Amino acid sequence: MQREEKQLEATLHAILNRVNDLKTAIQALISKLENEYETINWPTFLDNYAILSGHLTGLSKILQSEVAPSLRSVVVLPLQLGCERDEALARLTEGRVPACTHDLVPDLLRTKPEPQAEQRLQQFNHKASTLSHDTAQKQVAQFTKVISHVWEIISKGREDWEGESMRSAGMQPTHSIADTHALVTAVGTGKGLRPGMPSMGPSGVGAPGLGPSRGPAPQLGPAAAAMPKAPSAIKTNIKAANQIHPYQR
Amino acid sequence: MSAANLAPITATDSLSQALKANIIPNQEYLLQGSVLDSAVEVLLHRLRGLCDNVDAGTETFDDQEVCFSLRDPNQQAAPLMLRVRKALDARDMPFQLRYIGQPDLGDKSRPTVVRSSLDIACSGMLIEFLNELGCRIEFEYSVKGYMFRKGRMKITVSKVFKISQSSMSPEPISQSYLVELSVLAPQGQDAIGEDMRAFADQLRPLVQLDKIDYKRLGHMS
Structure with a gap:
């Protein structure tokens, strides 16, 4: 008997502590709301709700735990x-x-809940139990659709807002897509690098290119080699291509 | 001594063996992007923080690349493109001959461009040899910049210059640096693509490294 009483006391004590915590949290919330409503930082204010809900969860945990049943048999x-x-x-x-x-x-x-609330709860329960499966599914789908639509709107808004804030923060673009494309095409296909093929002509002599070195100019290296004339290059091209075929097979 | 009795192992044998074992890194995984001149220092700074080969200062390179084509006069097949690269800042290094295949972009789920790529070091006779073979110069450019390494990944940040006809200083083709992230690997090592994506994400929003199909871009403009 004594053991049970002790247990009850401990439980009550724990509950009391929790309730007091909750009370102080609510008091802090109210005083903040009343006294600092002009200078309040709303996002941090929302944290107060998190504290409240933490206390409430703690309280309900105590009530659900093993020691709680003894409370049920106690009469007020x-x-x-x-x-x-x-x-x-x-x-x-x-x-x-x-x-x-x-x-x-x-x-x-x-x-128990208030009679009015109890009545409404019963109404809802009744309505839910009479609903057919198909309609329920339909309504769920509709709801999901609405929610996803709202989600889209919000995330789009957030993107816009973040983009704007980035721009207003003085973030200058660090890359340009047009430049990327120009560079990649130039390196890949030579676009913008073919100077109308004048380098193939005799005027290209002395160009600092890796032109095919013809004749004696090895001391200068290929970088300063003379280019051949274009027509001759093309001619050899055809001949040579014919000749190399057997080797490819 | 018994080895002498066996048929000598030729280069072709060992090559086909290597091909069979799939150990030749002949696939290039590639992501490309660019960074404006004004922001290149920031990017280099970030790369210095991320990459492996930064202890002895940033590695630079100054190369010249010539792209040759070998046309097939009988069939109207696409010409074979060969690239020759030479280091201007290290004259004693060999020339690099390179074949690059068609870029394969795959679908959205593939993180990088994949293209076949074969590299080989050659002597200075290469240009003459290609010329005798019937190759024609398509275009050339010089490329100057910085090279970084992170594991198997290679990151280059480089300026592409047009080769000028006169002795004028080479002219950059844009106000940006080309940024390339690439890995050479044997066929089927697609997992590296994910690593590359992850690395590319670390360079955002400074540089947007993407799969870019230059073939399609070339037709568009």
């Missing part, structure tokens, strides 16, 4: 019900509940 018995001000109670509740009146008891000692 209102001993005194009256309109007169009860100083002890007022002190306990920090002035929020001055008296245990008929007005407050149904709210404070309630173990």
